[in-house]
Amino acid sequence: MTDKTDTTPIIEVEKLTTHYGDRLILDELDLSVNRGEVMVIMGASGSGKSTLLRTLLGLNKPSSGRVSIMGTEVTSVSQKELYRLRRNIGVAFQGGALFGNLSLIENVQLPLKEHTNLDENTIRIMSRMKLDMMNLSGFDELMPSELSGGMVKRAALARAIVMDPELMFFDEPSAGLDPVVAAELDEYILELKKSLDMTIVIVTHELQSALRIADRITVLDKGKMVITGTVDEVKQSDNLHVQNLLNRRPSRQQLSPEEYLEMLTRVQAARPHRGHIDG
C-alpha cells in the first residue's frame, strides 16, 4: 500500500524526549510512519503513548528531539505553519470532542466553514457525504448529547475527514465502546484507508483491534520503544514485555483463547484516565 512515487516517511520522529514536570515520559524515542500504512502504537497506561500522540500533533512541546510530519518540523515551526500542516491532518479524539453547543452537522461543517470559501450548499453536501460514509445520514440536527457512544465516535471521525486529510490520528478509538461497536469502528477505519488512501496512526491499548487493522505495530513501554514491525513480526517477538502485552499474562500462567478474550473485554470496561500525563 506504500505510495510508489514517495518513499520518504510521512512521519519521522528522532530522539524525542518529553517530561511532565520532572518526570521523564518519553525517552529518546525514534519512530517513522510510511505513507499509506496503518500504524498502531500500543502500550499500557503510563507508557507514554498519549504523550507521543499529543507531541506529534504539536499540542505538547518536547524537551528535546525532533518531529517531522510531511516535511514540517512540528516542534520548531511557527504557529501559522503548524496550522497549515494541521489542515492536512484529521484527529479523532478519545471522547469525540464534539462541540456541545453545535449540532451534529454543524460540528462536521466547522472546519469547512473556517478554512474554505465554499458556499453553504457545497458545504452542506460535502458534510452530508462524510456523515453518510459514517452511516450517520438523517441525524443532522441532533446535538452531541443526544448521540450514543458509537455515534459520537463516528461523528468525530466524520468531522476529522471532512477536509480530506492525508493523515489521520486516532486516540483510543475503541475506548468506552462495547466490543461489537468497537469492531464496527475498526471496519470504518479500514474502509477509510482503502477508499481515501490515508495514512492512519492509531494509539490504543486494545490488542484485538490492533491486530485486526494494523499494517505495523509499535509497542511502547515506559517511554521507550520496545519493538516496531509488522503484525507477524510483533507476534513472533520473544521480547518478554511484548509477549506479556500480547498474552496479558503476569507470569507463567497460560490462558486459553477464551479466557484471553474474556480478559480483553474486561479491560475495556475500565476507561483510562484522560489526563496529560498519559492515558
Add this chain to the structure above:
Amino acid sequence: MAKLKVEFFVGLFVIAGLVAVSYMAVKMGDVGLFDRQSTYTLVGRFDSVSGLKEGAAVEMAGVRVGKVSSITFDGERFEAVVTMEIPNHIQLTIDSVASIRTTGIIGDKYIKVTIGGDEDFLQPGDEFEQTESSLDIEELISKFIFKAEQDS
C-alpha cells in the same frame, strides 16, 4: 427562528443600555445637546465662596435658571472669581446682586441673584457690581458666643 430571537433580545438589550447611558449623559453629565449656545456668562467676585462648587445652581426667585461653570482664585485681589452661565433670554440689570446662600443649615450652596431697578443690562462677560459672600456658620456661632459672653 431561534436566530431571530437571539438578535431581537440582543437588540433590545443594547437599546435599553444605550437609553440608560444617554439618559445619564444628557440629564446628569450635562452634555449640552439641546441647550449648547443658549447661555452667556457673567462673573461675580466674592470675598469667600466657601462651600460653593462648580455646577451649583444659580437661582432667581427660588427658580434654578443657570449654573456655576467655574470657580477660580484671583491672587492679586485675594478674591474668588465665580463664572456663571445664564440663559440668553434672562437679562439682568447692572445693579443686580449675586449672593451665596445655603439650602438648609448644612445643605448645598447656591447663588441667589436678586434683580435691581436699573435700565441698563449686564452684557456677556460682565461682572456683578454687588455680591454677598457665603455665610460662615463657624464665624456666626463664634460671634454669637462672643456677644453672649459680653452680655453676661
Add this chain to the structure above:
Amino acid sequence: MVNLISRLGAQVIEQCEHLGHLTVFLLRVVSKLFVFPFRYRAVLQQLHFIGAKSTFVIVLASITIGLALGLNLYVEFSRLGVQDRLGSAVALSLIRELGPVFTALMVMGRAGSAMCAEVGIMRSDEQLDALECMAIDPYKFLMVPKFWATLVSVPLLVAIADVVGIFGGYLAGVVIFDVPSGAYWLGVYGSIEWFHLNMGFVKSLVFALIIVWIATGKGFLLHLDKQGNYGAEGVSRVTTQAVVMGSVLILFANFLVSAILVA
C-alpha cells in the same frame, strides 16, 4: 519547621506560576482582539448570553438596592432635615460605587461561572485540543467573542443598573416617604458630574475585563491545575475558584480605581 517553610514556598511558587499563565493567556487574547475576521455571530450569541439574559436579574437587584438605599438614607437624612439631598446621595453612591460593583458581582456569578464551566468542560473533553487540531485558533474562535461581548455588556448593564437604582431610590424617598419629587430629581441631576459618570464607566470596563479574564482563563488553564483531577470535579473546582477570585479582584479593583481617580 524547614518543611513548613518549604511548603509555603512551594505554594507561593505555584501561585506565581498560575498568575503567570493567566497573564500570558490575557495577553494572547488581547493581542487577538482586533484581528480579522470579526466573528459577528459569535459575539452576538455571547451578548445574548452575557448581556441580554442578565438584564432581568440586574434590574431586579438594582431596584432593591435603590429602594434599600433610599430607605436607609432617608431615615438618617430626615433627622438632619436634609431629605432634599436624598436624590444626590442615592445617585452618587449608585453611579460611583454600588452600580458597577453589584452589577459586576452579579455578572461574575451568573455569566462568569457559566463561561468558566463551559471553557473548562471544553478543556477536559479535549474540545480545545480538537479546535487546535482543526487549525482553528481557540483564542480567536472562543475567547475573543466572549471578551468583546463582556466588554460591551457590562458597561451597558451598569448604566441600566444605575438608572433603575435611582428610580428605586425615588420609589423609597418620594413614593413611600415625603421627599418632594422635584427635590429628588434636582439632587440627582445637580450633583452628578462628568467625573462621576466617567468613574462609573472606567470601573465597569475594568470589572468587565476581570470577569471575562478570570472566568475564561481559569477554565482554559484547567489542565495546568495541580490540585487534583481533570474531569468534572476539576471543572467545578476551577469554577468556584474563578468566582471567588473574580469577586475579590473586582472589590479590590473598585477600591484601587476609586483611590486613583479621586486622588
